[in-house]
Amino acid sequence: MKAKQPEQPNGVKEIARRAKVSIATVDRVIHNRPGVSAKTRTKIEKIIQELNYQPNIIASRLASRKVLNLAILIPAKSIETEYWEILLAGVLQAEEEIRQMGVRIHRYFYDFNDRSSFPKAAKQLLKNEVDGVLLAPLFIEEATDFCGQLQEKNVPFVFINSDLPGLDSLSYVGPELFRSGYLAAHLMSYCIGLKDKILVVNMTKQKEGIHPLLRKEEGFREYFGEKPSRIVKTDALETSDDTVERKVAAALAADPAIKAIFVTSSRVHNIARYLETAGKNGILLMGYDFLPENVAWLQKGMIDFLICQKPQEQAYRGIMTLYQHLVLGIAVEKEHFMPIDIITRENHMYYKN
Amino acid sequence: MKAKQPEQPNGVKEIARRAKVSIATVDRVIHNRPGVSAKTRTKIEKIIQELNYQPNIIASRLASRKVLNLAILIPAKSIETEYWEILLAGVLQAEEEIRQMGVRIHRYFYDFNDRSSFPKAAKQLLKNEVDGVLLAPLFIEEATDFCGQLQEKNVPFVFINSDLPGLDSLSYVGPELFRSGYLAAHLMSYCIGLKDKILVVNMTKQKEGIHPLLRKEEGFREYFGEKPSRIVKTDALETSDDTVERKVAAALAADPAIKAIFVTSSRVHNIARYLETAGKNGILLMGYDFLPENVAWLQKGMIDFLICQKPQEQAYRGIMTLYQHLVLGIAVEKEHFMPIDIITRENHMYYKN
DNA sequence: GCTTTGTGCGTGTACGTACCCGAAAGTAGT
DNA sequence: ACTACTTTCGGGTACGTACACGCACAAAGC
Numbered sequence: 001m002k003a004k005q006p007e008q009p010n011g012v013k014e015i016a017r018r019a020k021v022s023i024a025t026v027d028r029v030i031h032n033r034p035g036v037s038a039k040t041r042t043k044i045e046k047i048i049q050e051l052n053y054q055p056n057i058i059a060s061r062l063a064s065r066k067v068l069n070l071a072i073l074i075p076a077k078s079i080e081t082e083y084w085e086i087l088l089a090g091v092l093q094a095e096e097e098i099r100q101m102g103v104r105i106h107r108y109f110y111d112f113n114d115r116s117s118f119p120k121a122a123k124q125l126l127k128n129e130v131d132g133v134l135l136a137p138l139f140i141e142e143a144t145d146f147c148g149q150l151q152e153k154n155v156p157f158v159f160i161n162s163d164l165p166g167l168d169s170l171s172y173v174g175p176e177l178f179r180s181g182y183l184a185a186h187l188m189s190y191c192i193g194l195k196d197k198i199l200v201v202n203m204t205k206q207k208e209g210i211h212p213l214l215r216k217e218e219g220f221r222e223y224f225g226e227k228p229s230r231i232v233k234t235d236a237l238e239t240s241d242d243t244v245e246r247k248v249a250a251a252l253a254a255d256p257a258i259k260a261i262f263v264t265s266s267r268v269h270n271i272a273r274y275l276e277t278a279g280k281n282g283i284l285l286m287g288y289d290f291l292p293e294n295v296a297w298l299q300k301g302m303i304d305f306l307i308c309q310k311p312q313e314q315a316y317r318g319i320m321t322l323y324q325h326l327v328l329g330i331a332v333e334k335e336h337f338m339p340i341d342i343i344t345r346e347n348h349m350y351y352k353n
Numbered sequence: 354m355k356a357k358q359p360e361q362p363n364g365v366k367e368i369a370r371r372a373k374v375s376i377a378t379v380d381r382v383i384h385n386r387p388g389v390s391a392k393t394r395t396k397i398e399k400i401i402q403e404l405n406y407q408p409n410i411i412a413s414r415l416a417s418r419k420v421l422n423l424a425i426l427i428p429a430k431s432i433e434t435e436y437w438e439i440l441l442a443g444v445l446q447a448e449e450e451i452r453q454m455g456v457r458i459h460r461y462f463y464d465f466n467d468r469s470s471f472p473k474a475a476k477q478l479l480k481n482e483v484d485g486v487l488l489a490p491l492f493i494e495e496a497t498d499f500c501g502q503l504q505e506k507n508v509p510f511v512f513i514n515s516d517l518p519g520l521d522s523l524s525y526v527g528p529e530l531f532r533s534g535y536l537a538a539h540l541m542s543y544c545i546g547l548k549d550k551i552l553v554v555n556m557t558k559q560k561e562g563i564h565p566l567l568r569k570e571e572g573f574r575e576y577f578g579e580k581p582s583r584i585v586k587t588d589a590l591e592t593s594d595d596t597v598e599r600k601v602a603a604a605l606a607a608d609p610a611i612k613a614i615f616v617t618s619s620r621v622h623n624i625a626r627y628l629e630t631a632g633k634n635g636i637l638l639m640g641y642d643f644l645p646e647n648v649a650w651l652q653k654g655m656i657d658f659l660i661c662q663k664p665q666e667q668a669y670r671g672i673m674t675l676y677q678h679l680v681l682g683i684a685v686e687k688e689h690f691m692p693i694d695i696i697t698r699e700n701h702m703y704y705k706n
Numbered sequence: 707g708c709t710t711t712g713t714g715c716g717t718g719t720a721c722g723t724a725c726c727c728g729a730a731a732g733t734a735g736t
Numbered sequence: 737a738c739t740a741c742t743t744t745c746g747g748g749t750a751c752g753t754a755c756a757c758g759c760a761c762a763a764a765g766c
Contacts, residue, residue: 056453058411058414058415058453059415062409062411062412100410175703179702179703182699183699183700186697186698187697187699191543338703339703340703341695342694342700344695345539346539347536347693347694347695349532350691350692352692
């Protein structure tokens with residue numbers, strides 16, 4: 001079934017043989033450690049070039065029992081949204097894949113309704129030795145501060161979910177939010193009449209708004225740049241169900257031309273519930289994220305489109321980016337934008353977050 | 354930077370110690386080899402259970418220099434479509450990832466315009482020892498025959514691109530074609546008026562039609578089940594540009610109610626080119642596959658939607674499925690349906706095949 | 707009684723790399 | 737020339753598993 005074949009005949013041993021030195025010396029050169037004369041070093045480096053030496057990472061891993069400690073810092077899961085739990089699944093997936101390679105992942109959580117919880121969790125994180133960090137920087141100031149400390153310690157960090165371009169992150173893995181909003185607008189424009197109006201709903205408790213949501217709205221508005229009057233906006237600062245219902249009901253009553261609703265977050269299921277109980281079936285509803293609750297409304301036909309950006313894969317790729325950088329020494333992409341996926345009643349069963 | 358920690362204290366050594374036997378005996382039990390009394394075997398198996406022993410695949414791989422020979426059997430790339438080349442990229446990606454684990458992938462190609470080329474390539478493939486096969490079974494009879502031979506030899510095989518449910522494949526990785534067509538119809542119905550008609554174009558040289566394309570059309574028709582009169586069909590048996598142009602032009606002239614065109618394959622760029630030269634801008638155009646040529650027309654706005662099913666990922670996952678089954682001994686999904694992705698002008702730049 | 711055959715099991719080496727430890731060679735100071 | 741020290745390097749072992757080899761013992765055959 002399996003044929004045996006010799007392979008990889010040029011490892012450190014072959015290099016040592018050619019350079020007429022011992023394996024240990026070659027090892028010192030490869031790992032850039034002291035204790036080798038410049039002359040010997042140069043000679044060995046030349047031979048490594050010639051042989052195009054690729055270290056056997058299998059053997060390497062077996063020999064060095066080093067452990068790579070990674071950490072994640074994201075919002076804790078909450079009753080408000082399962083989003084962060086899905087993301088966590090991606091972390092688990094990556095962990096299982098690279099555990100054999102000696103990677104350990106430590107989890108730290110903060111409360112996305114409470115700014116002050118971020119530095120607390122960050123402080124906990126910094127207590128232990130860490131080689132790399134994956135974080136969702138929801139609070140700009142706090143995250144900036146934290147990343148500064150990481151940089152001092154020379155610990156690389158990767159952003160997911162939303163980017164902070166100013167900081168010197170190893171990479172960003174996540175959506176291009178502006179584009180995502182623009183796409184939503186384009187898709188919506190296909191589906192409604194030229195004189196129909198659109199209601200934009202922005203649900204959050206933070207009175208100053210949340211950056212990712214605002215970015216999406218900007219992109220959305222950009223598409224309708226020439227006719228901004230087609231967009232009606234209601235901010236539902238409270239997120240309790242009846243507040244939402246009242247605001248939406250008021251908006252719909254005030255302008256009967258509204259034929260579509262765009263929700264900038266995963267809370268679109270709240271609107272779907274309202275539309276059903278209010279018996280308003282003719283309204284196109286679009287929102288974000290492939291959460292079970294949203295999918296249920298998609299199936300019922302109350303939600304027409306969901307735009308999704310693979311939170312699980314974001315986390316998976318984020319971890320893998322750190323791994324590739326730290327273990328394999330591979331150069332990594334500075335930005336890895338997630339696809340902007342359009343989910344409907346027909347394709348949702350094949351979608352993977 | 355990296356802390357040293359002991360790990361995996363219960364390997365074969367620990368099992369051997371507890372069972373009061375040698376490592377070799379434990380090894381015999383683990384690999385199910387003869388030379389162990391039933392009593393000893395049972396005892397060791399019990400301990401393995403207790404310890405929840407997970408073999409160190411790193412060390413395992415290093416010790417056994419076995420090579421796993423996989424083979425792929427797909428259409429060769431052609432001037433007609435780059436589709437198969439993209440798929441090949443997925444094979445390469447998987448190969449690089451698992452080469453260190455001793456996997457070798459051998460490539461065999463046939464001509465998708467020539468049935469007889471399939472058994473020829475298959476014969477070549479069978480000449481060498483193979484542990485697993487990944488194939489795109491475009492020709493039903495020939496593929497059935499080949500898979501029968503594989504089954505006799507006890508060689509597992511995985512289908513990609515399209516399925517042959519009757520045969521006992523290890524897995525199928527690819528789209529659910531019927532759904533895909535249905536989704537296309539739904540999406541289209543959002544975008545055109547109730548009285549508008551749709552032209553379905555089926556481009557192929559095979560006079561009996563090609564299974565995947567027909568499946569998509571079936572799904573498409575299913576959506577309009579109640580009003581089949583809205584669908585106009587033209588088969589473009591020849592695939593040369595002017596034949597296509599003539600047929601489409603004739604269809605459009607014959608029925609001015611046609612406001613949308615659905616192409617069941619990646620050849621949608623041919624139609625796009627025609628529509629541009631003919632100056633017909635008001636027609637919605639939808640087709641398949643994220644090929645550079647199609648994307649170019651998407652950017653120009655001539656193609657409105659592309660439906661894609663990640664050929665590269667299909668190949669990648671197909672190979673990985675074989676790997677997981679053969680090397681890791683993991684149970685694999687019998688069917689892995691690819692997402693049905695909707696690509697537009699706005700999200701194409703973030704799409705990965 | 708002897709050899710032969712087979713079963714059950716342990717010893718030992720190998721995979722390719724990492725790294726400890728100590729040897730040898732070189733340098734400097736007295 | 738001696739000690740004291742540094743620099744440069746090689747020997748050797750370990751990582752956890754795979755497997756060739758061979759040994760001990762028992763049953764079977766003469």
